[in-house]
Amino acid sequence: MGAHAFDIDTEVSAAGLDGEFTAELTGRWDGTNGAVNGGYMLAICARALGRLMPFPDPVVISGFFLRPGTVGPAAVRTSLLRCGRTMAFGEASLDCGGKQVVSATAAFAELGSREEPEYVNRTPPQLPPPADCVALPAADCVALPAGSLDRASIHERVEFRFAELPGSLRGQPSGHPASAFWTRFADGRDADLLALPLLADASVPSVVGATSATVQLTVHLRARPAPGWLACRAVTRFVSGGYHEEDVEIWDSAGTLVAQSRQLAQILP
Amino acid sequence: MGAHAFDIDTEVSAAGLDGEFTAELTGRWDGTNGAVNGGYMLAICARALGRLMPFPDPVVISGFFLRPGTVGPAAVRTSLLRCGRTMAFGEASLDCGGKQVVSATAAFAELGSREEPEYVNRTPPQLPPPADCVALPAADCVALPAGSLDRASIHERVEFRFAELPGSLRGQPSGHPASAFWTRFADGRDADLLALPLLADASVPSVVGATSATVQLTVHLRARPAPGWLACRAVTRFVSGGYHEEDVEIWDSAGTLVAQSRQLAQILP
Numbered sequence: 001m002g003a004h005a006f007d008i009d010t011e012v013s014a015a016g017l018d019g020e021f022t023a024e025l026t027g028r029w030d031g032t033n034g035a036v037n038g039g040y041m042l043a044i045c046a047r048a049l050g051r052l053m054p055f056p057d058p059v060v061i062s063g064f065f066l067r068p069g070t071v072g073p074a075a076v077r078t079s080l081l082r083c084g085r086t087m088a089f090g091e092a093s094l095d096c097g098g099k100q101v102v103s104a105t106a107a108f109a110e111l112g113s114r115e116e117p118e119y120v121n122r123t124p125p126q127l128p129p130p131a132d133c134v135a136l137p138a139a140d141c142v143a144l145p146a147g148s149l150d151r152a153s154i155h156e157r158v159e160f161r162f163a164e165l166p167g168s169l170r171g172q173p174s175g176h177p178a179s180a181f182w183t184r185f186a187d188g189r190d191a192d193l194l195a196l197p198l199l200a201d202a203s204v205p206s207v208v209g210a211t212s213a214t215v216q217l218t219v220h221l222r223a224r225p226a227p228g229w230l231a232c233r234a235v236t237r238f239v240s241g242g243y244h245e246e247d248v249e250i251w252d253s254a255g256t257l258v259a260q261s262r263q264l265a266q267i268l269p
Numbered sequence: 270m271g272a273h274a275f276d277i278d279t280e281v282s283a284a285g286l287d288g289e290f291t292a293e294l295t296g297r298w299d300g301t302n303g304a305v306n307g308g309y310m311l312a313i314c315a316r317a318l319g320r321l322m323p324f325p326d327p328v329v330i331s332g333f334f335l336r337p338g339t340v341g342p343a344a345v346r347t348s349l350l351r352c353g354r355t356m357a358f359g360e361a362s363l364d365c366g367g368k369q370v371v372s373a374t375a376a377f378a379e380l381g382s383r384e385e386p387e388y389v390n391r392t393p394p395q396l397p398p399p400a401d402c403v404a405l406p407a408a409d410c411v412a413l414p415a416g417s418l419d420r421a422s423i424h425e426r427v428e429f430r431f432a433e434l435p436g437s438l439r440g441q442p443s444g445h446p447a448s449a450f451w452t453r454f455a456d457g458r459d460a461d462l463l464a465l466p467l468l469a470d471a472s473v474p475s476v477v478g479a480t481s482a483t484v485q486l487t488v489h490l491r492a493r494p495a496p497g498w499l500a501c502r503a504v505t506r507f508v509s510g511g512y513h514e515e516d517v518e519i520w521d522s523a524g525t526l527v528a529q530s531r532q533l534a535q536i537l538p
Binding site: 059060062064066067081082084087089091100103105107111112117118119120121122175176177215216218220222223236237238239240241242243244245257260262264266 | 328329331333335336350351353356358360369372374376380381386387388389390391444445446484485487489491492505506507508509510511512513514526529531533535
């Protein structure tokens, strides 16, 4: 497992005090805005929290992003808030250079076996097989600010495949910031629950023409993902007052919804 | 302002130490499950946080519910995590009887003036005027567990009006846990940003036939609400593995989306 970029780059080591860990933020998960991906930092928090939780599975994690993360050593301070019979709660603070960057809170439990869902009113995104899809970066990507896809080192680590390149990336925005796509780690690592916060936040921003910064991200983890490609749906419905939300659904190769995320992002001037 | 139930019941008083407050949880905001409403406790946290924030408006608040709240004195411990140029972050812990009940984190800023939204791909729920709608409790409510609407003291404080009583409340579930309704405080207090977390969590559960407990609730506050009735839309898309999410949109009388919330709830045995 140590051979995969995600596992190496989210590694946490117990430090002096109880619940304190060290980590190393790498520049390998930067988004199109050139900043360390928030989902990547949240995955580090989840991994540190996992070390003290009496249950194996994160079921919901919330992260607030106080300032941009910086590449280099980071400290993660965790504490167990409550351990119940079927669920435990904890919080984590990720600090860079002595300053808090992420405030995360999570609930852990044991997710049930993959029995039939009781009610689902959605189908997974309908996409052609990944081999028939368009990969990023594509030569006809024109709409993002120049150089931003090159700057997005995360695209060397996370693959995206679209049925067709979204209009927003071809300079022909449809007016509806929504997209569906396949995703997976480029190095063949299958996604697990810990990887889903990163993958939920890794998608190409659906609101293009503006750079935005994630203020807060909530991820519900609903089932352990089956191996293989993940099918995603991203949509933004409200861009107003300098903010927008972004909702992402992640479905696994067995057709099960495995994560649902929502973020509030601030549009930068 | 002190004359309204919401203001009285969310009052916080500075206690000994910096950032510490006392509050009094009342039994006037209990849901159909007989528990103190999570959104009510989150509103208390937001109000306490507002006392130390250098910006007036909560823009996003996340609450984790560690155990049921109990009627009586509560302590709210708050701390400022970061104060930036345009946004500040803080956290709050609400404790009952010395035990932590809520862990909340929030970002505050100054919401913009009510200029035109840049992009909205939704319209407010289309509902007949409130006077032509069905109010709760209604005589033909049969689907909720017996006595649960009587137990729901919140319904004496918060009004709901439906175009027609949802099938789920008439013992004829449509199979789609979704509803649209008007809401407001029963005593005529207009909603403000602080009240929206409560109103987002106050709606009759859309997943009926099961009692569930909120694990986590995130509320985005997008604009200061205009006076008058609020139009809401609630929907649950995924009930699986013992959990379900619930999304709520709240639109004000001027047709502006003022809040968007999502919760993860655990279905109780």
